[in-house]
Amino acid sequence: MVAIRDLGVDDVDALVALYQHLNAGDAPPTPAAIQAAFTHPGLRHFGVFEEGSLIASCNLMVIPNLTRGGRSYGVIENVVTHADHRGRGHGQVVVRHAVQQAAAADCYKVVLTTGKKDPAVWAFYERCGFDPSDKRAFVIRRPAGGLTTSSRLC
Template sequence: MKGEVAIRDLGIGDVDALVDLYQHLNAGDAPPSPEAVLAVFAHPGLRHFGVFDGEALIASCNLAVIPNLTRGGGSYGVIENVVTHADHRGRGHSQTVVRHAIEEAWKVACYKVVLTTGRKDPAVWAFYERCGFDAGDKRAFVIRR
């Protein structure tokens, strides 16, 4: 390990490291435009969290808090883009960042947190269950353009 492992909110100054880390999620993705970066980091209710080993960003996820009119007006959270650098996998960093995002959702009174994954690997599903998610609670449907 290079340095002390810490978790914090990511800001616009972390974009280059985050885009590089996303290559470990979706290799070959085109980088976002500067306009997209500004829009994402200005979006209310959207936060990005990062786990750092010293100065190196090694794991991340984001949390969108969605206002809602059901459940007494309780918001809900959506976690996406969970990724750990390939050189740092198997050490609990993704679990750290996911659990941090869940705790942040509870702090703003979300009544639930949802996470979807495109991975078909049962080990990945088991990982999310260890983080507290219930795969049998809801069914997700996706449509892509």
């Protein structure tokens, strides 16, 4: 039986283990990062469980906004399904759940980005209802020394 629910601090070990299927070799989060991730207003983590094991997850951040009549928007990140459970719809279940929760929070849109260059991953997000032609994302990554206001930035 498959169940979906909000994740809490008690789920951290299972979630960090699952994240190895997203970014293998990632260092584990610090206790401060765990605390911040589970107490940040508007940030929710969702998990799909099969026979008590966490097999898929994503998070949703609902961000207050002053445009669009003051309606918030949502950002979905860290979408992952355990490698042994892919291709069975669990990823779609967790992403659709996050989108439903964003709708319940009256978000006017939901944004999702991916760093994956695999067209199959893109097709997955399209099957979940995301339009790849609607927006363009630009990213600045934090270099080892941290973000600065160097001449390379605006």
